[in-house]
Amino acid sequence: MIKKIRSVFVMLCMGMILCSCTLSQKAESDTKTEQSSESTAKSEKSDGKNQGENKDNSKIQNENIINNGAYFVKIGSDIYFRKYGKYALEKNALFGEFLEYPNSTSISWICRLREDGKVEELFEDSGYGKLYYSNQRFYLSEMTDDGTSKSYSVNMDGEDREELGAGVILGISENGQYLAKGDWTSAGVIDLSSKETPYIWASEEGSSVVFLGFVNGGFLIEGDNYSTDGYNVTSRQIFGRSFEQPDKDIIIGDLNVNEESYSSPEFKGLTADGKEYYxxxxxxxxxxxxxxxxxxxxxxxxxNSLQLIQQGMDTQEEMIPNIPLIFAHNGKIDIVDGGSDGELDIDEGSVYQINQKGRQPLISELFKVDPDSQTGQSIGKAELVDGDLLLMVFTQIYTPYQDVGWRMSYNRLNTEYIVVRKGSNKPKVFEQWSGSAFRQNAEVWKTGETTLLYRPLSDNPEGDDFPRDIAYSISIPATVNHNFTAQTSSPQKDEYGDFKLPDNEGEKLQLIFDYTGNLKDIVKE
Known part of the structure; x- marks a missing residue:
């Protein structure tokens, strides 16, 4: 049974790993179109070259950029995104959070969704995560062979690569002039308009700092102060730097000591209201x-401007709370319950926007969840970009023999890139990646003329400890011709709604699923 568990555990996993767009098959490909595309590409490359020659200028372009530093970035009228290749993400991921498990040296594609709905491939890329843009260049991060991350930049054609060093990109200023990057041991801020002295601030190597974000005129950082023996944190301090005096610390204040919690505070968000920040x-x-x-x-x-304005949270044991959202304007703030993904709340096949008025639906029942099926879909990423809802939807199959304790594991079969345009409730698939067939060893019983009951088996059942009583029902495709040797009457369910296994032994077969999650064929193991 596909079970959806909120993916809070993945935040821990990121600490250990810290995440082919071919031309759209739907696009017209006649000679005139190819000639037009070639002419356009040459023009864009020429423009990119001119921009590259001028990138030392102290001024950064003020282009119309929306959602910069995200999975879907709008530049002008086009939306840019990364299409992950077959091996760009781990084959299996806990909770189906595939974006949190990138691979190194794998191929993806940076693509552009045009206003007319057509998709163009710009260049191959081996990175992962969010896209950052400034002055005709992308700033990206990729996984290395040793499991750490590094950052780099390329022009709009994927050329003229410049290495930025270790660490992932953490943020970019609103005007695109300053970029922050770092890892678990260091952080720094780069002035993209300067080649001679690019770093305006860098933490000491091995120091415990967290970049909080860019604000009007500077940036904010959290740093830990330790005892003389270096083992205990004595205080957690918020400080800042201004762009005018980046060498001078501005001590904003210390975080409160939370005596009711044994954990350390994790930064979750910054909300700006003029010169005030929450x-x-x-x-x-x-x-x-x-x-x-x-x-x-x-x-x-x-x-000394730091002020604690709210502490604690009333939660019920049966509910999993989310980080609250802050809406601030001219000194007035509204604090509301946040969604599963910040200002968006993803609930299986539906997406809602959270605002002061509550929970507003953006798309409902994009797909249906079948509790009796081993395969299903999940929304891996949802972003609202200038009124358009952009989605990455995974088709996945539950692999219980890959579970880690209660943490459920899924295999990625397919990824669809979907847009719901502003003012519309009709989703449109504008791009997709399809994997190869998935082969599932199983113990199988025929339960009717066109239905089967089966339980998944591991490739190495003797070496794996996983729930043996998990079973699923599936329809037999008309194309499958197999003389089943094990049968049972109509499958029964227990008080929890799960299928009961028959008393008789089933037939050992291999079920072959296609990228849509449908049963394609049945063969002997």
Missing amino acids: LTFGYYGGTAHFLESVEIYKARLEE
Whole structure:
């Protein structure tokens, strides 16, 4: 049974790993179109070359950029995204959070969704995660062979690569002039308009700092102060730097000591209101990394301006809480319950937008969830870009023999890239990646003229410990011609709605699923 468990555990996994767009098959490909595309490409390359020659200028272009530093970035009228290749993400991922498990040296494609709905491949890329853009260049991150990350930049054609060093990109200023990058041991801020002294600030190697974000006139950082023996954190300090005086610390204040939690505060969001900023921190507990408490601070880029304005959170045991959202304007703030993904709430096949008025539907029942099926779909990423809803939807199959304890594992079969245009409720698939067939060893019983009951088996059942009583029902395709040797009456369910296994032994077969999650064929193991 496909079971959807909220993916809070993946935040821990990121600490250990910290994530072919061919021309659209639907596009016309006659000679005139090819000649037009070639002419356009030459023109764009020429423009990119001219921009490259001028990138030392102290001024950064003020282009119409929306959702910069995200999975879908709008530049002008086009939306740019990465199409992940077959091996770009791990084959299996806990909770089906495939974007959190990137691979190294694998191929993806940076693509452009045009306003007319056609998709263009720009260049091959081995990176993962969010796209950052400034002055005709992309700033990207990729996984290395040793499991760490590094960053780099390329022009709009994927050429003229410049290495930025270790660490992932953490943020970009609103005007695109400053870029932050870092890892678990360091962080730094780069002035993209300068080649001579690109770093305006860099933490000491091995220091415990967290880049919080760019604000009006500078940026904010959290740093830990340790005891003399270097083992205990004595205080957690918020400080900032201004662009005018990047060498001078602005001590904004210390975070509150939360005596009710054994965990450390995790930065979750920054909300700007003119020159005032609201910082949200979450406290998490247990191996499941469940949210236990929240603290919200108010600050300015000024000495001793940090102020705790809300602490604690009332939660019910049967509910999994989310980080609250802050809406601020002219000093007035509204704090509301956040969604599963910030301002968006993903609930199986539906997506809602969270605002002061509550939960507003953007798309409902994009797909249906069948609890009796081993295969299903999930929304891996949802972003609202200038009124358009952009989605990455995974088709996946549950692989119980790959579970880690109660943490469920899924195999990626297909990825669809979907847009729901502003003012419309009709989803349109504008691109997709399809994997190869998935072969599932199984114990099978025929339960009717056109139905089967089966339980998944591991490739190495003797070496794996996984629930043996998981079973699924599936229809037999008309194209399958097999003389089944094991049969049972209509399958029964227990009090939890799960199928009961028959008393008689089933037939050992291999079920072959296609990229849509449908049964394609049945063969002997």
